[in-house]
Amino acid sequence: MKIAVCVKQVPDSETRISLAAPAAKLDQTGFTRVLNPYDAYAVEEAVRIKEARGGEITAITVGPETVKETLKKDCLAVGCDKAIIINDPALAEADEAAIAEVLCAALRKDAYDLVLFGIKAIDDDSGQVGILVAEKLGLPHVSTVTKLELGDGRLTAHREIEGGKEIVDCPLPAVLTCQKGLNEPRLPSLPNIMKAGMKPMQVVTCADLGIAPPTSLVQVKQYSPPPARGTCRLVGGDDAAAAARELARVLNEEAKVI
Amino acid sequence: MPNIAVFIEQRDGAIKKVAWQMISQARRLADAAGGEVWAVLLGGDANAAAGPAGAHGAHKLFHAGDQLAAYDSERYGVALATFCRAQKPDLVLVGATALGRDLAPKTAAKLGCACVSDAIALTFEGGAWEVRRPVYAGKCFVDVVPKTAPAIVGIRPNAFVAQEGTGAPAPVVAFDAGQAQVTPKAVVREIVTATAGRVELTEADIVVSGGRGIKGPEHYALIEDLAAALGAAAGASRAVVDAGWVDYSHQVGQTGKTVGPNLYIACGISGAIQHLAGMSSSKCIVAINKDAAAPIFKVADFGIVGDLFEVVPALTEAVRKIRG
Ligand SMILES: Cc1cc2nc3c(=O)[nH]c(=O)nc-3n(C[C@H](O)[C@H](O)[C@H](O)COP(=O)(O)OP(=O)(O)OC[C@H]3O[C@@H](n4cnc5c(N)ncnc54)[C@H](O)[C@@H]3O)c2cc1C
Ligand SMILES: Nc1ncnc2c1ncn2[C@@H]1O[C@H](COP(=O)(O)O)[C@@H](O)[C@H]1O
Numbered sequence: 001m002k003i004a005v006c007v008k009q010v011p012d013s014e015t016r017i018s019l020a021a022p023a024a025k026l027d028q029t030g031f032t033r034v035l036n037p038y039d040a041y042a043v044e045e046a047v048r049i050k051e052a053r054g055g056e057i058t059a060i061t062v063g064p065e066t067v068k069e070t071l072k073k074d075c076l077a078v079g080c081d082k083a084i085i086i087n088d089p090a091l092a093e094a095d096e097a098a099i100a101e102v103l104c105a106a107l108r109k110d111a112y113d114l115v116l117f118g119i120k121a122i123d124d125d126s127g128q129v130g131i132l133v134a135e136k137l138g139l140p141h142v143s144t145v146t147k148l149e150l151g152d153g154r155l156t157a158h159r160e161i162e163g164g165k166e167i168v169d170c171p172l173p174a175v176l177t178c179q180k181g182l183n184e185p186r187l188p189s190l191p192n193i194m195k196a197g198m199k200p201m202q203v204v205t206c207a208d209l210g211i212a213p214p215t216s217l218v219q220v221k222q223y224s225p226p227p228a229r230g231t232c233r234l235v236g237g238d239d240a241a242a243a244a245r246e247l248a249r250v251l252n253e254e255a256k257v258i
Numbered sequence: 259m260p261n262i263a264v265f266i267e268q269r270d271g272a273i274k275k276v277a278w279q280m281i282s283q284a285r286r287l288a289d290a291a292g293g294e295v296w297a298v299l300l301g302g303d304a305n306a307a308a309g310p311a312g313a314h315g316a317h318k319l320f321h322a323g324d325q326l327a328a329y330d331s332e333r334y335g336v337a338l339a340t341f342c343r344a345q346k347p348d349l350v351l352v353g354a355t356a357l358g359r360d361l362a363p364k365t366a367a368k369l370g371c372a373c374v375s376d377a378i379a380l381t382f383e384g385g386a387w388e389v390r391r392p393v394y395a396g397k398c399f400v401d402v403v404p405k406t407a408p409a410i411v412g413i414r415p416n417a418f419v420a421q422e423g424t425g426a427p428a429p430v431v432a433f434d435a436g437q438a439q440v441t442p443k444a445v446v447r448e449i450v451t452a453t454a455g456r457v458e459l460t461e462a463d464i465v466v467s468g469g470r471g472i473k474g475p476e477h478y479a480l481i482e483d484l485a486a487a488l489g490a491a492a493g494a495s496r497a498v499v500d501a502g503w504v505d506y507s508h509q510v511g512q513t514g515k516t517v518g519p520n521l522y523i524a525c526g527i528s529g530a531i532q533h534l535a536g537m538s539s540s541k542c543i544v545a546i547n548k549d550a551a552a553p554i555f556k557v558a559d560f561g562i563v564g565d566l567f568e569v570v571p572a573l574t575e576a577v578r579k580i581r582g
Contacts, residue, residue: 011394013395013512013513013531013532013535014531014532015394015397016397016531017394017397017398019398026398037513038513095372096363096373097366097367097372097373100367122394122395122512122513123393123394124393125375125376125391125392125393125394125395126375126376127359127363127375127376128362128363128366128373128375131331131360131363131364131367132363132366132367132373134364134367135335135363135364135367135368136367140332140442140443140444141331141364141444142444143331143359143360144356144359144360156447159356160356160507161356161357161449162355162356162458162460162461163451163452163456163458163507164449164450164451164452165449165450165452166446166448166449166450167446167447167448167449167450168444168445168446168447169444169445169447170443170444170445171443174443174444180506180509180513180514181506216405217371217372217373217404217405217406217409218372218373218374218402218403218404218405218409219402219403219404219405220400220401220402221388221400221401221402221403222400222401223393223398223399223400223401224398224399224400224401225398225399226392226396226397226398226399226538226539229538229543229556229557229559230559232545232555232556232558232559232560232561233559233560233561234555234560234561234562234563235560235561235562236562236563239568240562240564240565240568240569240572241568241572243562243564243569243572244562244568244569244570244572244573244575244576245572245576247544247560247562247573247576248573248576248577248579248580249576249580250560251521251542251544251560252580255521255542255559255560257464257520257521257541257542258464258488258521258577258580258581
């Protein structure tokens with residue numbers, strides 16, 4: 001099995017964003033960068049498949065070279081075999097469509113049986129790139145996968161939907177986007193992190209992939225802080241039951257939400 | 259003409275209410291921009307949908323029924339892309355549901371057009387569409403301008419208010435969705451409904467969530483009882499999900515569901531930044547927590563500092579009285 005895992009480095013979920021007023025760009029200095037949590041499920045699933053049936057895993061990312069530490073620790077040290085970084089200054093403002101185009105160019109350089117993504121990146125919260133890549137490569141996809149069984153040249157995946165799941169049969173090669181519940185990602189061991197330094201990590205540009213930097217289809221106008229919330233009105237009473245009754249009254253008569 | 263197409267999602271013939279919210283908003287915009295609103299229904303019953311579609315503001319209902327009763331991304335993608343090529347809408351709105359999040363990028367890639375996910379506001383300024391969406395799990399908003407026509411925009415459920423008027427049923431126009439030649443590779447073999455009758459978190463008007471303060475799985479029933487009394491969906495913090503007390507499908511937050519109901523009641527939830535990420539766009543937030551310093555009170559509109567084991571059952575009872 002040849003597996004590609006597309007991973008993105010994102011600001012840690014603890015990150016606070018301080019924006020006093022609308023701005024054309026976000027000030028990202030001081031952000032701690034980590035592997036996108038959903039991509040960790042994709043990496044883990046790839047490693048489990050490799051452990052069960054052998055094969056080779058390539059981690060691919062589009063982004064600046066500051067991603068190297070994350071790739072080493074969270075991809076190579078847990079079982080990926082090599083990494084490709086596509087770093088091109090022309091991609092600094094790339095939208096989902098442009099990122100997908102670049103990933104396709106990298107994926108076309110090899111014949112993968114399976115291409116894994118996270119369902120979404122927790123910075124742009126888009127949930128598009130995996131599905132865009134599948135369609136551009138002419139591959140079938142299953143999104144929001146919470147369970148995977150591989151057969152001979154095919155797979156069966158559980159896909160989360162509102163209030164239930166769909167069970168989907170799909171031939172290989174295929175694209176999957178991975179959701180929490182699929183597996184429990186392992187942590188890298190210290191010796192494996194040391195050894196991961198020896199695994200190949202290739203840095204390429206769009207020109208190396210034989211493409212011109214794709215243009216974005218969406219233009220960012222500005223970032224703005226979400227509307228501020230008022231102060232909290234504490235509701236009390238002689239005891240808990242009285243407070244609860246008063247809260248119900250306030251929600252019903254004043255806030256008119258129940 | 260800036261015409262707006264609105265994809266009407268049906269499952270087993272029932273239409274998701276985000277469809278009516280989108281049509282209402284599309285009509286407000288189309289009136290301002292001088293265009294029409296076209297509802298697009300794949301599968302399902304066009305005559306049944308035409309009434310509410312018209313009442314909410316659609317000028318026409320385009321329908322393709324053959325083989326499209328149940329969703330698969332390939333056939334639906336071909337059908338929606340075929341519609342767009344023929345009718346040339348300026349904008350296509352798709353609800354940000356499990357189906358819509360799958361269909362929108364699929365169709366956009368077929369058309370090579372812009373796709374924006376999970377929008378909460380939409381305006382028409384100086385001849386261009388401007389879309390607002392939360393990023394970084396709602397910690398900030400971004401305004402974007404799609405550079406193609408059509409552009410496909412995912413709309414977060416409950417972002418817009420459905421407005422039912424007295425409009426006549428939308429005339430039904432059958433269209434050839436071109437899907438007859440398509441044999442999908444990925445095939446949905448079975449749909450398993452885990453929870454018949456449960457209110458879906460992302461669509462609910464009211465959400466009641468429990469956190470680690472409930473102390474054990476046996477007490478989640480307190481949350482479910484209050485939710486039932488309110489006709490609400492039951493949510494949870496990740497602490498409760500990771501402890502195995504409830505299923506992940508209940509998790510609200512950065513790595514769970516994003517909800518924006520009219521009312522969100524957080525019981526025994528501290529208000530970690532990752533939890534706030536999933537619910538801070540709720541219109542009214544209520545916190546019940548015994549720790550007055552818990553960060554959840556910083557985003558709450560109303561709160562009770564107290565023991566949830568006393569407050570929540572009393573609140574359930576009070577709500578039952580009010581709602582009869
Ligand atoms: C990458 C990442 C992603 C994450 N994603 C999510 C996510 O999607 N959703 C999420 O929720 N979390 C998420 N978290 C976890 C988050 O950081 C918190 O750990 C979690 O939200 C805490 O859950 P809690 O509020 O239930 O528990 P706690 O923080 O332990 O809070 C329990 C609260 O209950 C109160 N309490 C206790 N007993 C009572 C009582 N008898 N009556 C009233 N109040 C009581 C306490 O005062 C306290 O405030 C994520 C973390 C990381 C690192
Ligand atoms: N810059 C990138 N490099 C590699 N993979 C990416 C990149 N951006 C997004 N992805 C992948 O696409 C998924 C969805 O991202 P998004 O559509 O941006 O929410 C992520 O979970 C990653 O698997």
